[in-house]
Amino acid sequence: MTNINRVGVAARYSDLVIHGNTAYFSGYVPETSIGQSVTEQTRDILGQIEQSLTEIGSDKSRLLQATIWLRDMxxxxxxxxxxxxxxxxxxxxxxxxxxxxxxxxxxxxxxxxIAAL
Known part of the structure; x- marks a missing residue:
């Protein structure tokens, strides 16, 4: 049986769940660019994602799926x-x-x- 590793466990969600060779990340929102342009907020979020991928030994070339929610299309x-x-x-x-x-x-x-390890 494959282990499930939960990181950053809170009452309602985990920041990251690793199952087998797959990492499932919770949603990323702006941290340093709140209220700034869409360009800046997107850069902020993608930087966070890239850092998180590096921390688990993966990278953006190993992304399997992305879901993006925009406030306005x-x-x-x-x-x-x-x-x-x-x-x-x-x-x-x-x-x-x-x-x-x-x-x-x-x-x-x-x-x-969601990314492969």
Whole structure:
């Protein structure tokens, strides 16, 4: 039986769950760019994701899936400009992007990823 390793366990969720060779991350929201442009918030979040991947011995070329929630679909092109420059060409994950009301009105987006180790 494969072990399940939970990291950053809180009452409602874990920051990260590792099962076998797959890492399931909770959603990432802006930390240093709250209230700034979509470009800055996207850079902030992708930087957090990249750091988390490095910490578990993975990297962005090993992303399997990404889900992106945008506060407003009018942000789609601006977010994609940053996303497209960040992802590894030819190694892009399966992805969904939807409009959604977010927990904090100053968040322009939230991104959740699943990665291989």
């Amino acid at each position: 009018n942000f789609y092109d601006e977010m994609n400009a940053v996303w497209d420059a960040w992802v590894v060409k030819g190694e892009t994950p399966a992805r969904a992007c939807v409009e959604s009301k977010l927990a904090n009105p100053d968040y322009a987006l939230e991104i959740q990823v």
